[in-house]
Amino acid sequence: MTKFDQARWTNEEDDQYEPLLSEKDSTEVEIDGDSPLPDDLTRDSLELPELSEPELARHYTRLSEMNYGIDSGPYPLGSCTMKYNPKFTEDVAALPDAAVHPDRSEGSVQGTLELLHGLQDYLARIGGMDAVTLQPPAGAAGEFTGILVAKAYHEANDEGHRHEVIVPESAHGTNFASAALGGYDVVELPGGDDGRVDLDALEAALSEDTAALMLTNPNTLGLFERDIEEIAEMVHDVGGLLYYDGANLNALLGRARPGDMGFDIMHYNVHKTFATPHGGGGPGAGPVGVVADLEPFLPTPRVREADDGYELFEPEETVGKVHGYQGNWLVLVKAYAYIARLGDPGLRDASAKAVLNANYLGERVDYDVPYGPYHHEFVASAGDQDAADVAKRMLDYGVHPPTTKWPEIVPEALMTEPTEIENRETLDQLAAAFNAVSVEDDGTLAAAPERTTARRIDQTSAARDLRLSWQSLEE
Amino acid sequence: MTGHHTATGSPFAPHTPDETAEMLSVVGADDVDDLFDIPDPVRFDGEFGIEQRSERAIKRELRETLGENADLTEFLGRGHYDHYVPSLVDHLSLRSEFLTSYTQYQPEITQGFLQVLFEYQSLLVELTGLEIANCSMYDAATALGEAATLADRVRSTDGHRVLVPELLREERRDVLENYVAGTEMTVETVPDDDGNLDIDALADRIDDDVVMVYAENPTVRGTIEESLGRIADLAHERDALFTLGTDPVALSLLKRPADVGVDVVVGDASVLGLPTSYGMGLGLFATRENFVRQVPGRLVGASEDRAGNRTYTLTLQTREQHIRKERATSNICTNQAWVALRTAIHAADLGPSGLVDLAETCVTEARDLAAAVDDVDGVQAPVHDRHHFREFVAHTDQPAPAVAGDLEAEGYAVHAVGDHELQICVTDANAGRADELVAALEEVAR
Numbered sequence: 067m068t069k070f071d072q073a074r075w076t077n078e079e080d081d082q083y084e085p086l087l088s089e090k091d092s093t094e095v096e097i098d099g100d101s102p103l104p105d106d107l108t109r110d111s112l113e114l115p116e117l118s119e120p121e122l123a124r125h126y127t128r129l130s131e132m133n134y135g136i137d138s139g140p141y142p143l144g145s146c147t148m149k150y151n152p153k154f155t156e157d158v159a160a161l162p163d164a165a166v167h168p169d170r171s172e173g174s175v176q177g178t179l180e181l182l183h184g185l186q187d188y189l190a191r192i193g194g195m196d197a198v199t200l201q202p203p204a205g206a207a208g209e210f211t212g213i214l215v216a217k218a219y220h221e222a223n224d225e226g227h228r229h230e231v232i233v234p235e236s237a238h239g240t241n242f243a244s245a246a247l248g249g250y251d252v253v254e255l256p257g258g259d260d261g262r263v264d265l266d267a268l269e270a271a272l273s274e275d276t277a278a279l280m281l282t283n284p285n286t287l288g289l290f291e292r293d294i295e296e297i298a299e300m301v302h303d304v305g306g307l308l309y310y311d312g313a314n315l316n317a318l319l320g321r322a323r324p325g326d327m328g329f330d331i332m333h334y335n336v337h338k339t340f341a342t343p344h345g346g347g348g349p350g351a352g353p354v355g356v357v358a359d360l361e362p363f364l365p366t367p368r369v370r371e372a373d374d375g376y377e378l379f380e381p382e383e384t385v386g387k388v389h390g391y392q393g394n395w396l397v398l399v400k401a402y403a404y405i406a407r408l409g410d411p412g413l414r415d416a417s418a419k420a421v422l423n424a425n426y427l428g429e430r431v432d433y434d435v436p437y438g439p440y441h442h443e444f445v446a447s448a449g450d451q452d453a454a455d456v457a458k459r460m461l462d463y464g465v466h467p468p469t470t471k472w473p474e475i476v477p478e479a480l481m482t483e484p485t486e487i488e489n490r491e492t493l494d495q496l497a498a499a500f501n502a503v504s505v506e507d508d509g510t511l512a513a514a515p516e517r518t519t520a521r522r523i524d525q526t527s528a529a530r531d532l533r534l535s536w537q538s539l540e541e
Numbered sequence: 542m543t544g545h546h547t548a549t550g551s552p553f554a555p556h557t558p559d560e561t562a563e564m565l566s567v568v569g570a571d572d573v574d575d576l577f578d579i580p581d582p583v584r585f586d587g588e589f590g591i592e593q594r595s596e597r598a599i600k601r602e603l604r605e606t607l608g609e610n611a612d613l614t615e616f617l618g619r620g621h622y623d624h625y626v627p628s629l630v631d632h633l634s635l636r637s638e639f640l641t642s643y644t645q646y647q648p649e650i651t652q653g654f655l656q657v658l659f660e661y662q663s664l665l666v667e668l669t670g671l672e673i674a675n676c677s678m679y680d681a682a683t684a685l686g687e688a689a690t691l692a693d694r695v696r697s698t699d700g701h702r703v704l705v706p707e708l709l710r711e712e713r714r715d716v717l718e719n720y721v722a723g724t725e726m727t728v729e730t731v732p733d734d735d736g737n738l739d740i741d742a743l744a745d746r747i748d749d750d751v752v753m754v755y756a757e758n759p760t761v762r763g764t765i766e767e768s769l770g771r772i773a774d775l776a777h778e779r780d781a782l783f784t785l786g787t788d789p790v791a792l793s794l795l796k797r798p799a800d801v802g803v804d805v806v807v808g809d810a811s812v813l814g815l816p817t818s819y820g821m822g823l824g825l826f827a828t829r830e831n832f833v834r835q836v837p838g839r840l841v842g843a844s845e846d847r848a849g850n851r852t853y854t855l856t857l858q859t860r861e862q863h864i865r866k867e868r869a870t871s872n873i874c875t876n877q878a879w880v881a882l883r884t885a886i887h888a889a890d891l892g893p894s895g896l897v898d899l900a901e902t903c904v905t906e907a908r909d910l911a912a913a914v915d916d917v918d919g920v921q922a923p924v925h926d927r928h929h930f931r932e933f934v935a936h937t938d939q940p941a942p943a944v945a946g947d948l949e950a951e952g953y954a955v956h957a958v959g960d961h962e963l964q965i966c967v968t969d970a971n972a973g974r975a976d977e978l979v980a981a982l983e984e985v986a987r
């Protein structure tokens with residue numbers, strides 16, 4: 067098994083790892099009579115660290131070494147789809163011609179519009195959708211966009227009374243929050259005994275009040291909703307729309323398309339499925355695809371081909387805007403490059419290997435996996451162990467742990483998604499880590515981790531005694 | 542079989558055919574296709590028609606595609622600005638431990654990113670004077686939307702009116718409208734008085750039903766708002782929140798928001814850290830301590846580990862969507878963390894002297910360029926008798942769209958914001974070309 071030790075620098079005198087910039091230096095600059103503005107419009111002073119470039123280079127390099135990324139090791143974080151980020155995509159995003167102001171005239175940004183149009187087209191084909199907007203800057207922003215589109219569609223059809231959005235209990239929390247932000251009442255759908263949508267429960271939840279059902283397929287347990295055709299029919303029969311949460315699309319690339327399954331709206335997490343860096347929590351991008359009936363409601367502006375190049379236009383019944391400009395452009399460039407690198411065969415191979423890896427790893431771990439057969443991810447149960455403690459102990463084995471304690475329907479859940487990028491050797495290493503931890507006692511787990519930069523962190527006191535800035539530390 | 546790269550598969554799936562076969566036997570399947578539990582009617586057996594290309598081919602393709610963008614010197618602003626980004630920012634932010642990591646749900650192995658975000662929050666606390674800053678929203682427009690929903694939650698008034706400047710970027714207004722679409726809130730505008738908010742009009746429009754008053758400093762027309770204290774007083778007399786839109790460079794020089802009664806600061810912080818990037822941003826969000834449990838987005842707090850050393854961790858997560866679901870303070874999950882990292886590095890590289898110098902440059906360059914433009918026949922600038930920051934509006938005797946079009950043909954991009962109004966933005970990034978712009982304007986504006 068791999069022996070892992072993460073970097074840390076400790077100053078033994080004051081019990082600190084790498085000091086804050088403010089503790090290295092602090093300089094106060096007075097803003098006085100030399101300012102080009104009168105006193106009553108300016109602040110009195112500005113106090114911040116003022117360090118040399120070499121000092122800064124070391125500070126941030128040390129901090130980077132105290133951070134674990136997908137290039138550091140395995141990252142089987144369920145539902146987050148942490149894939150290797152090819153390096154060349156950074157190079158194309160850094161092309162000088164990619165850096166243009168969003169208010170440039172259409173005629174002067176034909177290249178940018180062509181790339182956006184190309185990505186819209188790729189995503190529409192992959193999802194089986196008729197039209198795509200690239201504006202939403204993240205998956206949850208895509209959900210919110212989809213909710214706005216659904217609402218506008220219903221209102222245009224004099225169906226504005228529909229006030230409920232149905233969400234399975236195992237769905238991503240953002241589904242609930244996005245529907246609520248759109249002003250909908252959220253109806254939580256209990257899961258069936260097999261971990262899938264229970265058709266009777268769905269029947270009971272559906273009504274004239276239903277605006278939409280939000281679903282991911284495969285679901286967060288990694289299970290394909292085999293009844294999807296029937297589900298779609300039931301939702302459509304009451305006049306509702308079917309929304310596809312694209313978080314798990316990696317499992318289906320080239321195998322099935324949301325549009326073919328009867329979904330009316332979907333979002334793509336291009337930062338997951340199409341391997342653009344998550345950057346420690348973003349930026350991502352959450353393009354939204356819709357069927358033809360919903361196209362007029364998409365956010366403005368959209369890109370289309372014109373007689374002589376490409377142009378921006380406003381859809382007839384647009385919901386307006388969900389981002390100040392055109393979304394997270396640099397992420398979109400990387401997504402385009404990634405899709406082009408894979409092409410048809412690569413996209414199909416990605417889902418094949420992602421599903422193979424999940425099944426192989428699921429077979430190898432000793433923890434109980436209550437449902438199956440699973441696709442890209444599986445949810446193991448830590449049983450008598452505390453899943454959060456299991457995760458902390460796994461850190462000592464040099465792997466990022468799975469998502470823990472979610473979905474709640476599996477006790478002490480360990481939601482694991484290795485993706486297609488791991489080879490058999492790494493999967494065996496991952497399984498060895500799982501299995502080593504599975505037989506360890508609670509004391510060992512509670513004392514973990516030991517080999518990481520920081521030892522177990524007290525998150526309760528962080529919330530009780532809030533210190534959210536270096537200024538608050540000085541108080 | 543030597544390499545891991547199959548001729549036809551994903552170049553990032555490392556399985557050799559032998560390995561695949563062995564793994565299949567472990568899981569008890571004959572073929573990978575057998576692992577897909579998908580009913581036949583919804584199986585996809587077609588082709589997308591997306592050609593697989595090599596790295597080299599894609600680089601060439603995108604160089605050519607993006608090369609179709611015209612080579613213009615941009616004097617564009619109106620909420621999105623270009624400042625020179627030091628090489629240090631690229632080199633450090635592209636370190637893959639930062640770039641390829643996820644949200645810091647396991648703080649013991651993500652101390653590096655958490656500390657950067659804590660330092661970013663601290664930077665905003667110093668710049669705004671407010672006690673709480675989150676570690677990012679998407680952009681200025683969505684941050685404004687989140688400010689409105691926060692105001693609606695924390696204010697106990699019966700009404701739900703939001704007042705914004707008539708001089709607000711249409712796109713920001715549009716996004717705000719969508720954020721309040723699911724609430725009872727309504728958005729109304731307050732006219733301007735020579736480029737600043739019209740205080741008398743604000744006093745007329747405000748009543749007990751107003752939950753939030755929004756103003757910007759500098760405004761979208763580049764003027765420095767001179768009545769922040771008055772706006773705050775008017776808002777607070779009616780128990781409404783005062784939200785200010787601004788950015789970190791402006792904050793380095795202009796009145797500290799906390800000192801003039803601002804309750805929430807929003808805006809786009811990517812003016813430090815990102816090149817123009819076709820509008821990609823970083824939403825800034827700071828507010829007062831008493832609203833901390835209503836703040837949208839992520840917060841990093843200091844804590845201790847078992848060894849007694851100071852550490853950092855995400856905190857107050859019970860506000861967030863993965864715990865409170867539909868009762869969360871916001872639906873934001875993936876945010877702009879990596880852009881926040883770039884902004885923090887850029888700000889640290891400038892330091893306080895560099896930040897103040899840059900902000901002062903934004904005043905002096907705009908003032909000098911407006912004076913030079915004013916000397917051009919057929920153009921008068923600035924149209925507002927105010928102090929300016931980065932940008933100003935100029936009146937053109939000729940139709941402004943035609944003048945802007947002619948300037949574009951000469952290689953310069955400016956905004957046409959009215960029938961006879963151009964808007965011109967100058968920063969450290971394009972100031973060296975300002976004389977050429979004036980010369981071109983002399984040719985086309987007559």
